[in-house]
Amino acid sequence: MPPKQAKKTLWVDCERCGCSITSNDKNIHAELNCAKDQLKCPFVVDGKLYTWLVRAGMAPDDAPRDAVMVHPSAASLIGAVIGGALELSRDGVPSMVKRMWPSKASSPAAVVLPAGDLPQAWSNDDKKVIASVIQEEISKASYVNIKINNHKTNIDICDILKQHFYNYFISVGSLLVYYYFGKKLEIEVTGIRPEKADVNSNKSWYVLTDNTIWNMEQDIVEKVKKKEISLGGVDDIVEEIQTYIKISFAKDGLTANFQPTRGLLIYGHSGIGKTTICKYLIEKLNCFHIDINGPAIFSKYFGETESTMKSLFLKAVQNEPSIILVDEIETICSRRSSGSTEQERRVTSAFVALLDSLHVENRRVFVLATTRKPEVIDPMLRRFGRLDKEIEVPVPDRIRRREILYSLLKNLSNRVSSQDLEGIADLAHGYVAADIVNLCSQASMKCIKRCHDCIEKEDLVQALTIVRPSAMRELLIEVPNVRWADIGGQDDLKLKLRQAVEWPLKHGESFKRLGITPPGGVLLYGPPGCSKTMIAKALATESGLNFLSIKGPELFSKWVGESERAVRDLFTKARQVAPSIIFFDEMDAIGGERGAGEGVHERVLAQLLTELDGVVPLNSVTILAATNRPDRMDRALLRPGRLDRLIYVPLPDIETRLQILELKLGKMATSDDVNSDSLASRTEGFSGAELQALCHEAALRALERDLDCQEVTMEHFEYVLKDFKPRTPDYLLKIYEEFALGQKSG
Numbered sequence: 001m002p003p004k005q006a007k008k009t010l011w012v013d014c015e016r017c018g019c020s021i022t023s024n025d026k027n028i029h030a031e032l033n034c035a036k037d038q039l040k041c042p043f044v045v046d047g048k049l050y051t052w053l054v055r056a057g058m059a060p061d062d063a064p065r066d067a068v069m070v071h072p073s074a075a076s077l078i079g080a081v082i083g084g085a086l087e088l089s090r091d092g093v094p095s096m097v098k099r100m101w102p103s104k105a106s107s108p109a110a111v112v113l114p115a116g117d118l119p120q121a122w123s124n125d126d127k128k129v130i131a132s133v134i135q136e137e138i139s140k141a142s143y144v145n146i147k148i149n150n151h152k153t154n155i156d157i158c159d160i161l162k163q164h165f166y167n168y169f170i171s172v173g174s175l176l177v178y179y180y181f182g183k184k185l186e187i188e189v190t191g192i193r194p195e196k197a198d199v200n201s202n203k204s205w206y207v208l209t210d211n212t213i214w215n216m217e218q219d220i221v222e223k224v225k226k227k228e229i230s231l232g233g234v235d236d237i238v239e240e241i242q243t244y245i246k247i248s249f250a251k252d253g254l255t256a257n258f259q260p261t262r263g264l265l266i267y268g269h270s271g272i273g274k275t276t277i278c279k280y281l282i283e284k285l286n287c288f289h290i291d292i293n294g295p296a297i298f299s300k301y302f303g304e305t306e307s308t309m310k311s312l313f314l315k316a317v318q319n320e321p322s323i324i325l326v327d328e329i330e331t332i333c334s335r336r337s338s339g340s341t342e343q344e345r346r347v348t349s350a351f352v353a354l355l356d357s358l359h360v361e362n363r364r365v366f367v368l369a370t371t372r373k374p375e376v377i378d379p380m381l382r383r384f385g386r387l388d389k390e391i392e393v394p395v396p397d398r399i400r401r402r403e404i405l406y407s408l409l410k411n412l413s414n415r416v417s418s419q420d421l422e423g424i425a426d427l428a429h430g431y432v433a434a435d436i437v438n439l440c441s442q443a444s445m446k447c448i449k450r451c452h453d454c455i456e457k458e459d460l461v462q463a464l465t466i467v468r469p470s471a472m473r474e475l476l477i478e479v480p481n482v483r484w485a486d487i488g489g490q491d492d493l494k495l496k497l498r499q500a501v502e503w504p505l506k507h508g509e510s511f512k513r514l515g516i517t518p519p520g521g522v523l524l525y526g527p528p529g530c531s532k533t534m535i536a537k538a539l540a541t542e543s544g545l546n547f548l549s550i551k552g553p554e555l556f557s558k559w560v561g562e563s564e565r566a567v568r569d570l571f572t573k574a575r576q577v578a579p580s581i582i583f584f585d586e587m588d589a590i591g592g593e594r595g596a597g598e599g600v601h602e603r604v605l606a607q608l609l610t611e612l613d614g615v616v617p618l619n620s621v622t623i624l625a626a627t628n629r630p631d632r633m634d635r636a637l638l639r640p641g642r643l644d645r646l647i648y649v650p651l652p653d654i655e656t657r658l659q660i661l662e663l664k665l666g667k668m669a670t671s672d673d674v675n676s677d678s679l680a681s682r683t684e685g686f687s688g689a690e691l692q693a694l695c696h697e698a699a700l701r702a703l704e705r706d707l708d709c710q711e712v713t714m715e716h717f718e719y720v721l722k723d724f725k726p727r728t729p730d731y732l733l734k735i736y737e738e739f740a741l742g743q744k745s746g
Helices: 023-031 072-078 158-164 235-249 274-285 304-318 342-357 398-409 418-427 433-449 457-464 491-506 508-514 532-543 562-576 600-613 654-665 676-681 688-705 714-723 730-745
Strands: 011-013 020-022 043-045 048-056 067-070 085-089 096-102 111-114 128-133 139-148 175-180 183-194 213-216 263-268 288-293 322-327 365-371 389-393 521-525 546-551 580-585 621-627 645-648
Touching (some): 020 023, 043 072, 067 085, 072 128, 158 213, 158 304, 235 389, 274 365, 288 304, 398 418, 433 457, 491 508, 491 621, 491 645, 532 546, 532 580, 532 621, 562 580, 562 600, 645 730
Parallel strands (some): 139 213, 263 365, 263 389
Antiparallel strands (some): 048 128, 067 111, 139 183, 175 183
């Protein structure tokens, strides 16, 4: 057997100065002539470790919250024990006392602290630090006085701090760090009273216990005057919520004999203004309030999250009437599943129990919860007695957008007339409140760049090109910039589409005045390659409407219920961003004839028919569909009120073929002998796509002959035309003819 290697010595003693240094730094220490440079060469002398500070992400899971990580070899040199008090000091900042915790992963001489627990004065990790064991007995603190240095809060958070800093070491001047709803608070200890009168008055360090009384200096708890919240377009929603709150706060009358609503769930798209509405109401009612934010209250320590939540509810009860605002409640009480952790289930149960407790003794505490996705909240919350009322904040329509714009612009210097304001509101399809705030901000920037001090209409119009509508981001399709001019001929078809789609949405009052009911939907049918999809995109581009494009197979899922939900979500989104067009390409994949089975196709079609029937009205939403096989469409889809406008997109006639060819040839380098009239007359039966392919093949033929070819000649077209035949079969044209006759006779 090979001989065992000797264990490497991490620390050695200097024969000249007597200090202990790491074996790796022995040569550096000699080069420095025993100079005490602890950054280049850390050392131990007289039971003190002179080294540097390293900031880590988090402490190990098994370590106490106030741990400082030290290598076991360094700890033994200075006489530190696991969990013992270790004082850390450096020049110019208050000292800290932490509990020593061994860490073999760190450098032998490093002192490691979690970065999040460090006050600003300790944020630099390149400064010297001295670590030493506290020899004196540490007394318990019976009373501690504090102040918050970097933030003003109108809520006394002493109960929360007492639980969080249990068993911590403090002295007068100590700085404690606590994250209160995402804000880093630096808490200074200004006074300490020991549990027992100490004869030795030199003691400076104390430990916090369950019996320690916390007090916050009163001048810090004063209410801070906030900037007035601008709110517009949601007066009806604010009034409804305010009514529920006032009923809940009333102690007499009808509320004495029935259980009032004490919890509201406010849901809507991100940036819609849910939190702003809640804060506006809190400010208007001028009552005590507490904010609860999931990420801020969650703790890795068992039971601490529930305890923090309980203390916040208790504080609200003690200061009733009060409002508890739970922002993004899905982060606290998400729907339970097989993947839910034990902590998530405990927190949800604790929150539900606290909600139920508000009905005991008729507590005047009201819970306002906000969410973007109500379906992911635990169903236990969405019943009577808890969050028993749900209010949607919709994507603003034209009127709401105008009111929001007005409320924002009245606080800015502007020269925007009421008529111009209406025009801007009309153009801002799919804009939520946050987008309109951004719009005004971008308009202000444009104004500043022009060196003007007054916002004008042009600034807002330019800002519209920068700000994207949030409500459309999930389903927004980047439609190519297709114009009617890019589609040759078919003027009659374009007019029919505009009458069926654009006119009802843009001139609804005229339709109402004449008693005309706009079509529920439009079906484009015809041979492949006849620009049905391109026509739909041109219609969306020219009309300026929001365009949601869906190909039939995209809606199908192998999971039961997911396909139907995809259809529901699609129509919900279209209503939110109205006026809009939902374009179904390859409609026969969804709306094909139903068979005897009960497969996913039948369920999706049934859901689609339900949406088209308008149980939830399709106000300002038009359905546009395209198919090559109308004969395979389910007849229920084609009855009045659904896809009741059928438009045939035929193979192009000679005039249309000429326009298509001229459009294509205009983008190609061609010789003078290329005759578009001759080509149009010789391509009878060609679809638009085949005409484009003809030009493409002729250009490739020219390149085959000569890669340096400067132009395409008629000879190249002649060569391609010899073998290029129309590919639309006669039986398909006959199907269209019979389908049209069937619709007329039907």
